[in-house]
Amino acid sequence: MTMITVFRLLGVAGVGAFLAAAFTPLPDLMSRSMTTVARLDGAAAIVVLGGGGVRGDGTLSDTSMRRTLHGIELYRQGLAPLLVLSGPASTGPAEAEVRARLARECGVPAEAILTERAARTTHEEGINIGALLRPKGIRKIIVVADAQGTARAVGVFERVGFEVAPAAVGDVSGVGTAPEERLKLLRRVVIELLARSYYRVAGYL
Amino acid sequence: MGQGIVLAIVGLTSLAAYWLGAKLLRLSPRTLGSAVLRMTELVGIAIAFFAANLVVGFLVVMAIRALTNRFVSTYVLDDTSLVMLSTLQGLVFDSWRHSRR
Numbered sequence: 293m294t295m296i297t298v299f300r301l302l303g304v305a306g307v308g309a310f311l312a313a314a315f316t317p318l319p320d321l322m323s324r325s326m327t328t329v330a331r332l333d334g335a336a337a338i339v340v341l342g343g344g345g346v347r348g349d350g351t352l353s354d355t356s357m358r359r360t361l362h363g364i365e366l367y368r369q370g371l372a373p374l375l376v377l378s379g380p381a382s383t384g385p386a387e388a389e390v391r392a393r394l395a396r397e398c399g400v401p402a403e404a405i406l407t408e409r410a411a412r413t414t415h416e417e418g419i420n421i422g423a424l425l426r427p428k429g430i431r432k433i434i435v436v437a438d439a440q441g442t443a444r445a446v447g448v449f450e451r452v453g454f455e456v457a458p459a460a461v462g463d464v465s466g467v468g469t470a471p472e473e474r475l476k477l478l479r480r481v482v483i484e485l486l487a488r489s490y491y492r493v494a495g496y497l
Numbered sequence: 498m499g500q501g502i503v504l505a506i507v508g509l510t511s512l513a514a515y516w517l518g519a520k521l522l523r524l525s526p527r528t529l530g531s532a533v534l535r536m537t538e539l540v541g542i543a544i545a546f547f548a549a550n551l552v553v554g555f556l557v558v559m560a561i562r563a564l565t566n567r568f569v570s571t572y573v574l575d576d577t578s579l580v581m582l583s584t585l586q587g588l589v590f591d592s593w594r595h596s597r598r
Binding site: 296298299300301302303304305306307314315412413469470471479483487490 | 498499500503504534536537538539540541542543544545568570571572575
């Protein structure tokens with residue numbers, strides 16, 4: 293097989309994949325197959341994973357805001373007495389601190405909030421939050437993450453000894469049929485698939 | 498509805514381009530097939546460059562983490578500019594390849 297033939301096959305596959313992704317429900321189906329859904333019972337803590345960080349003006353990114361608000365909502369539903377907010381600092385305030393301030397403003401008592409500011413990856417969040425919660429005797433947690441990332445998040449936290457219920461943010465039913473929205477969803481799906489592969493090879497799952 | 502409009506627009510401009518090519522530039526419709534084939538080569542070369550950029554980028558990020566105290570997220574590779582730059586690389590490479598003939 294010549295190099296030109298390989299390029300042509302790649303090209304045909306690429307064009308086919310683009311058309312399938314932009315003009316069919318394929319990205320929705322792929323995303324749904326990756327999303328872990330569980331019935332949420334009571335737990336000892338709600339862990340909101342970091343994501344997207346803090347913008348230059350000090351506000352949370354859209355991803356971080358969505359996750360934080362979902363975690364606050366679950367706390368207010370009485371699903372756990374403790375809210376753990378994760379997120380490191382970049383050039384400004386730590387994402388965890390900005391989230392904690394938002395939680396307090398939404399009525400979550402300060403004594404019910406724990407922050408984790410050092411972890412920069414999901415794997416590090418598992419390690420650091422595990423070290424934070426295990427001495428308190430906490431074993432059952434709810435993990436708040438984006439829909440596509442719930443399986444990986446559950447795997448990471450189960451590996452450090454927790455019983456985990458996933459709470460997915462970003463329901464795919466709102467994606468719609470616009471080609472650009474589908475391509476954005478496919479991008480998230482592909483990124484998560486690559487992340488999962490890396491975590492398996494690295495032994496984090 | 499949105500995707501239907503997008504496809505209709507592209508269909509209309511494709512028909513207009515075909516008419517322009519065939520009537521005004523006197524291009525042979527029989528060579529349209531090889532033009533499509535050439536397009537797939539270009540797309541394939543761009544995809545190859547994109548994959549190479551991702552792999553090299555990942556290795557660079559891991560090397561920076563291992564060799565320095567700096568943490569660089571792998572999400573720096575999640576940038577639309579990488580797709581465009583890979584496409585430009587593919588166009589240059591293909592033009593260079595064809596200049597040999």
